[in-house]
Amino acid sequence: MPAETGGFPRYPGTWQRALLPMCLLAGLENGSNHGYALAKKLEERGFSPLKGATLYPALGKLEEAGYIRGAWKEGRGAPGRKVYALTASGRERLRTLRMLWDSFQSTVSRPHEQ
Template sequence: MGKDAPFPGSWQRAILPMLLLAELSSSPAHGYALSKSLQERGFGPIKGATLYPALSKLEAAGYVDTRWEEGQGGPGRKVYGLSAAGRAELGRQRDSFDKLAALVQSTGT
């Protein structure tokens, strides 16, 4: 764990897709806004080399839709939105995560 990261990098990479889907469940966003929102919520900093491949995989799987937004005085940016398949996948991932969390909580008690 780095000094700014509250979780080991392997945990961040494993949970990032679900967190991105969860962030997009409320509204579409571009990558930088997603990263900032997760960081503000306590996830820790997310490098672009981790964020954008995760978003690309979600897009390739059909879990997010994308569109280009014109930039105001700068370059355009890709905006990600949750697809119907992504909403269903988010539900499945949350169920699996809840089971994992329950297992961790019950272990050793």
């Protein structure tokens, strides 16, 4: 896992913003979860802490596109939470994004010819 260096995020912020939708879909691949838990999982994997102003609009866009489905769950002694689940369309989108990511990684990793 990349380390904190000189006060910079573990991964560059531009990478995190670009990859957030794919990472959120991947975070729901094995079951539903709420936004805060998804953010904590990403943080454990090297993302900088996600602010609500970044996380929830990204989840909203995925929901609006039909890739995830959100439902409010009542909390036991606590406020309710919106729990998100991957849809069939979201699984297909994740598969496509992973194929593109694999191709991109290959392009970046391959030595450039002069």
